[in-house]
Amino acid sequence: MKIKNHIVAWSFVALSLSCATNPFTGKKTLALVPNTQILPAAFAQYNQFLGENKVIRGTSDAEMIKRVGEKISKASERWLTANGYAGYLKDYKWEYNLVDDKTVNAWCMPGGKIVFYTGILPIADGERGIAAIMGHEVAHALANHGQQRMSAGQIQQVAGVATAVAVSGKNQATQQIVGQAFGLGSQFGVMLPFSRSHETEADKIGLTLMAIAGYNPDEGSELWKRMKAKSGGQAPPEFMSTHPSNDTRIANLKAWAPGAKQEAQKYGITSFK
Numbered sequence: 001m002k003i004k005n006h007i008v009a010w011s012f013v014a015l016s017l018s019c020a021t022n023p024f025t026g027k028k029t030l031a032l033v034p035n036t037q038i039l040p041a042a043f044a045q046y047n048q049f050l051g052e053n054k055v056i057r058g059t060s061d062a063e064m065i066k067r068v069g070e071k072i073s074k075a076s077e078r079w080l081t082a083n084g085y086a087g088y089l090k091d092y093k094w095e096y097n098l099v100d101d102k103t104v105n106a107w108c109m110p111g112g113k114i115v116f117y118t119g120i121l122p123i124a125d126g127e128r129g130i131a132a133i134m135g136h137e138v139a140h141a142l143a144n145h146g147q148q149r150m151s152a153g154q155i156q157q158v159a160g161v162a163t164a165v166a167v168s169g170k171n172q173a174t175q176q177i178v179g180q181a182f183g184l185g186s187q188f189g190v191m192l193p194f195s196r197s198h199e200t201e202a203d204k205i206g207l208t209l210m211a212i213a214g215y216n217p218d219e220g221s222e223l224w225k226r227m228k229a230k231s232g233g234q235a236p237p238e239f240m241s242t243h244p245s246n247d248t249r250i251a252n253l254k255a256w257a258p259g260a261k262q263e264a265q266k267y268g269i270t271s272f273k
Helices: 002-017 035-052 060-082 118-124 127-142 145-166 172-212 219-231 246-265
Strands: 019-021 028-030 095-099 106-109 113-117
Touching: 035 095, 035 106, 035 113, 060 095, 060 113, 060 127, 060 172, 106 127, 113 118, 113 127, 118 127, 118 219, 127 172, 127 219, 172 219, 172 246, 219 246
Parallel strands: 095 113
Antiparallel strands: 019 028, 106 113
């Protein structure tokens, strides 16, 4: 039991000392793994990925990805400066690449390292769709979601050890039942909702960024209608998924679009592409 108590005590100390307020969400977030460790690792992994995949350069699509990415990153910097966070992205090294891959995906690593797969271009259906996707992916990095997930994973591991220690004196059947219950409970009760909340935050922040960049945020809900059509409407139940359901996202994005336009007006944006 002493080991368990030490683990629990360490967890409370780590949580109390490792929270930071994110300017985009206004929330205190887990930061057990510092950016001084995360960013160099992310940059190295990004370069390794580019070296192992076919990067498309010089085409109209590749140039569009870069053009939209630069507009979205400048929008984020404008928002941060206007809200008292000038220099917040000083360690970011923005990069925007298109990779030849049929997978319907795009992502942004911590520090602004972005990849779009060619497979997502038909669903994006043009520059506005690219802006909606770009805003969402950049928002993940700006909200420090990667850092939070790494931190949450560490806490989950520690809690798992504490649970195992707590039942170590029980019979094997009891240990297995408790272990399975902890695994299911932590996954469906904590980790998956944690991931869904990140997706929702990125959706909302992304709309604001694309609007400040001059793109019509109404495109957000239209994009997800196309995403839903592409998937044939098939998706796991929302409580079993890392992402909100398509219908939830469409409804949210549609409801948030007017607010994103109002925010963009603060930066002199009165018409949208």
